[in-house]
Amino acid sequence: MLPTLRSACPRCHKSIASPLAAVVVSRGYSTALSNHDEDTDYSESFTDIVGELKRRKRKADSKRRQYGNTFVDHILVTVRGGKGGSGAAALQATLKGAGPSAPCGGNGGSGGSVYLTTSPSLSSLTTLKKRVIGGQGSSGSGAHKHGKRGQDVMITVPVGTIVKEIRREGEEERTIREEEELDLTEDELKMRKWKRWIISHPSAGGEVSFQEYKDAEILLKKEGRWKVLTPTFDQEPPIELDINEPIKEPILISKGGLGGLGNPFFNSPRIASRGFLPPIQTFEFELKLLADVGLVGLPNVGKSTLLRGLTGKKAEIANYQFTTLNPQIGVVRVFENGKWSGELNDGVEIQESLLEREIEDLSRTLGEEFPDIRNKVGGGRNDNVEKIRFTLSDNPGLLPQASENVGLGHSFLRSIERSPVLVYVLDLSKDSPINDLLTLKNELESYKAGLSDRANIIVLNKADQVEEQIGKDRIKEIREAIGEKSDIVTLSGKYNLGIKHLVNLLVEKVGTARANATIEADEKRKIKETNTKEGNSFGLKRLEV
Incomplete structure (x- = not known):
């Protein structure tokens, strides 16, 4: 799978398709986006985890105030x-x-x-x-x-x-x-x-x-x-x-x-x-948000990019940690012909939000039409029959000790607790994605017993940035650690490669979860009907009209 991803990757194409893209490249946005100041440069080799998480919490709170984000859970x-x-x-x-x-x-x-x-x-x-x-x-x-x-x-x-x-x-x-x-x-x-x-x-x-x-x-x-x-x-x-x-x-x-x-x-x-x-x-x-599917991962692994590719929701995307400060929910509509509402053409690059805004500003300045880089191909309202729809939650990145409510731990974990289907999202380009997986499983299990078992899909994102043999070795290491009980999906969310297999898996898992939920609800209703009615709690009753 990895050679296919790399051969189809538009990053390897040297030609520049439009004059507007040439202007963007000439202005050096690709390098400017990676040169962040010290406040946004998050090192992964820190030793004082608690101190680092407190600093990140202050940074996240500052961003909330700066952008007027008032999410409260x-x-x-x-x-x-x-x-x-x-x-x-x-x-x-x-x-x-x-x-x-x-x-x-x-x-x-x-x-x-x-x-x-x-x-x-x-x-x-x-x-x-x-x-x-x-x-x-x-x-x-x-x-x-x-x-x-x-x-x-x-x-x-x-x-x-x-x-x-x-x-x-x-x-x-x-x-x-x-x-x-x-x-x-x-x-x-x-x-x-x-x-x-x-x-x-x-x-x-x-x-x-x-x-x-x-x-x-x-x-x-x-x-x-x-x-x-x-x-x-x-x-x-x-x-x-x-x-x-x-x-x-x-x-x-x-x-x-x-x-x-x-x-x-x-x-x-x-x-x-x-x-x-x-x-x-x-x-x-x-x-506790009621999303059918919850994406779980460390910061900056591409969860928001997957949300865009699956739902078309224009989530904020950037190449630094804690871009997503609050849970974001989108709707995935899957049609009978296998397409879905947020589907893009193969190889279409999902740009970072800052670069998208810069391109739009340049197009206005040059008097050119703003290029639709999303170029959706998913079915419209009338040309396909909808097979299933489900909600997908992009949750802020977890960190070690999140289960102990360090940083924004419980606030993040609370948003995924009710999702019947959980998906681990890992960065395949990292040196040891298996360690990230073990960290995520430990935090979920520490927060609530049995929660980690609910995540039986592992997405290995950013496969376009990994050499073939290195990628295979890392996938083999993960498979040996988890066995055959979980599905592994290797993809590139940025270039919309390998997404279809993930969509098919989510459709299967969501359908099973809904069927189990219906059976459980029927059992609870039967138990409730057989029990004798007791007095209501203090003040608790329906509004009498």
Whole structure:
């Protein structure tokens, strides 16, 4: 295979096809692209791995800020339903001397709730705020007018998000804890609670008798509104959601507080009750992308180039490490005639992104038509029948100790954890690609047991840069190490050589994975139907229309 790759390689052709290409070569872009400054020259012979990874993390973060990249796959969000409005202590207007006024205060409106839903247009948790609070209910008013309900708030996340409730604390528990530190007497504690939950008519001047407070407490206890404690995780299990499919109906995760009662409810027309403040909940949102195929490899092995060749997605490509800072997903559409949507002509070179932009700028300057170097030959919308389509994720390069979350380790590994098909991408031009393979397998297995077994396709990229015998020796070494359980594909992603064999393998693996997933889903559904229904987690239920 290697001689074929080298003989078909356009790098060996000395002729220059167009005047524009001659201008590009004359300007020396090929050498300029390889001469990077010290900040972007990543040496592979470093000894302080942890220090080097920290430096690369700072570099990656700097690039994110520079290019406005705001991909987020993990965030903690504080959620609270809206506070209920207070009831009104209002009196009807009467003629002078007509006797005492009748109570006419309305109840307070309930607070708005917080719901969770999904959107197919989202691929990151960037849109999430760190604090989400439902709308506050309006207070009641005179003439028996009840307060307006608070506005509901919707949290929208992409499919593939895992939601876990990690903390929950109510207002009553928080107040009790604070009062214990004040060392108050029992009477003082009782008075503080009365004033906290009961409001009075302005005519009372803030002075309410002991009996009025006592009667109000008895009535609120009958309604279950006096001592409302938030259930602990032992009493009500925390909310845990694994969103692996679109949510059809929004899910309630934090309910709004009840509104207070107006003065017609109480014996004394001078008092009403306040609205409830819902508990504060802290949720952990973790995004694990749902791509059918995940590319796994060290930095600068050509994963983004493969993404272009397979999907046509214009990913950023450059000859230095950490070009890809965030996961990128493309769609591969394979047709019945064997072609695919991102297919290029054999031997067409996929240029680096910087060079593409330079060529485009030169073409504008010279007034020439911008050459379409991609020159796709994949089937169009109407000339072929689609056989299968699947998603492909190009993930940032892994490094040693990524499983220990050094550098951006867990952030990268999280994006490939859910892909049913994983592909190792190795650089065949390196001195020891077998060591890179062992590093990748070790990091995947250390992060999650069994994850490395999911990768049974090994892509040896950059075969155009290797002499025939050297390449064969390295392939033999890899085959001896892994045995016959994995498929090895030798190709040149840059020149679109050997891609067809990879596409055929991916079609086979994805079809098998989907069939297994369907069987597993049916088994889970049967188990769920046979189990007895238990109570929902705290606040967890569908939106009732």
